[in-house]
Amino acid sequence: MKTIAFFNLENLFDITNDPDTFDNDFLSTSDKRWNLKRYENKLYKLGFAISNIGKKETETHPAIVGVAEVENAKVIQDLLDSEHLKEIPYGFVHYDSPDERGIDVAFIYDKTQFTVTDSAPYSITLTDANGSADYTRDILRVSGVFDGEPMHFLINHWPSKNEESNEPKRMEVSKKATEIIEALKAKDTNVKIIVMGDFNDNSASESVQAMVNNNSLFNPMESLTSYDRGSINYRFKWDVFDQFMLTHNFLDHKPGTHNFDNADIFDADFLKQYKGKYKGQPFRTYVGKKYKGGYSDHFPVYLLLRDVPEVV
Secondary structure: EEEEEEEEEEEOOOOOOOOOOOOHHHHOOOOOOOOOHHHHHHHHHHHHHHHHHHHHHHHOOOOEEEEEEEEOOHHHHHHEEEEEEEEOEEEEEOOOOOOOOOOOOEEEEEEEOEEEEEEEOOOOEOOOOOOOOOOOOOOEEEEEEEEEEEEEEEEEEOOOOOOOHHHHHHHHHHHHHHHHHHHHHHHHOOOOOOEEEEEEOOOOHHHHHHHHHHHOEEOHHHHHOOOOEEEEEOOEEEEOOEEEEEEEEOOOOOOOEEEEEEEEEEEOOOOOOOOOOOOOOOOOEOOOOOOOOOOOOOOOEEEEEEEEEOOO
């Protein structure tokens, strides 16, 4: 059994000013007083969380982890060098995106289990209501061989849910994802694809439904939406914005392949607020400008792939 995970790391910024992005909130001179001690604490905690995703079922670390809200390649390498990940042979794929805040997506993988053969970022051209350009995160495609089987991964972080005007923008990103999937299927009709990310929309939303229906995907996260559980909590309402969508051939039970087994939210107690009115919600690094010292405002999500044995 192998674990594939996705985790929005909630503003994993270094402590250095980047003049090309809006990272001023994460400097020692900012109201948030972001500094080396807080940065290293966040790396330590995120590393501990990642190392434990799916461990109950597989007794080991995740084979693949898609992440969102990373500032640059340095913070990813710092994360992989942290206490709980440094002994794992992880590599990563990352491209700087045109996002104005300077946050990107990335792909972390166990180099003994996955070999990268190709990767590319896909930018999305968006416009604001006044016609000016609006920059968002790229979609990252990583293609390779996962324990002997060719496989493709799309890592997403769609425009924020906080602004109503962003709904058409999420539809545009959904269309771009469909273009990428169609291009992969044009080369191989039986291609295996896993789409993952923070979609800032739930499984019933128009943007997610369009991608699922247009590409004949299945979304195992649909069954996880409930009143009292989710991957994110906004104003005391749970939702599952962090999702996976897979091509249906993950259900084929074909010998020598990887088959979908289960999907879940990794909401272990250590990732939760343990007291107060927000008890049970994600234990965040910041609430506004107030430092809490937690992990993230999202819980990780994960799916399990089972190896279908060869017929002897």
